[in-house]
Amino acid sequence: MALEIHNITFDCADSRGLATFWAGLLGWNVYYDDDPEVVVAPSYPNPGMGLLFIPVPEGKTAKNRVHLDVAPDEGTRDEAVERAVAAGATVTGDHRKDDGTGWVTLLDPEGNEFCIERGAAERGPRTSTAYRIG
Known part of the structure; x- marks a missing residue:
């Protein structure tokens, strides 16, 4: 079950x-x-x-052990980061690379970590193989 x-x-x-x-x-x-x-x-x-x-x-007293990774369904990762910051988020880690890959780590208004990744249009087709356990 x-x-x-x-x-x-x-x-x-x-x-x-x-x-x-x-x-x-x-x-x-x-x-x-x-x-x-x-x-x-x-x-x-x-x-x-x-x-x-x-x-x-x-x-909140410590770093989250679980956080959300989100990605835009329209637009770009960078536009989504700008929108999140305008809404009250704070950037705490910028892991964007010169080739366009990477993500940005932010805190929501109460300090909960989350990451904004590139959306599907920016990533292109996935090439890795997924395996199901169980």
Whole structure:
């Protein structure tokens, strides 16, 4: 029996504020009610996997052990980085190379790491072979 990912959860101070940042970055929707938890997902009523933002009293104290790698579905990686910075992200690592490969590491407004990679149009066709385990 396999499991599917329902949500990726972020502990945060401002669930609606951080959800709004990520919704803008991903082009997804923000869903909430009177509960302090907020979901960002592509659509409703069957959103599929989403991002869940839960307010917690303690602040972030260490580097994330898991982070999101995102890539633009339109435009370029560099345009996506500019858009993320304009929305409140901070660049912490620039791994772009002269040949156009590479990625940029950023922090969201609450310090969660994420990377922006090149989109499919910039990468071109994949040449590696994927193997399935299990």
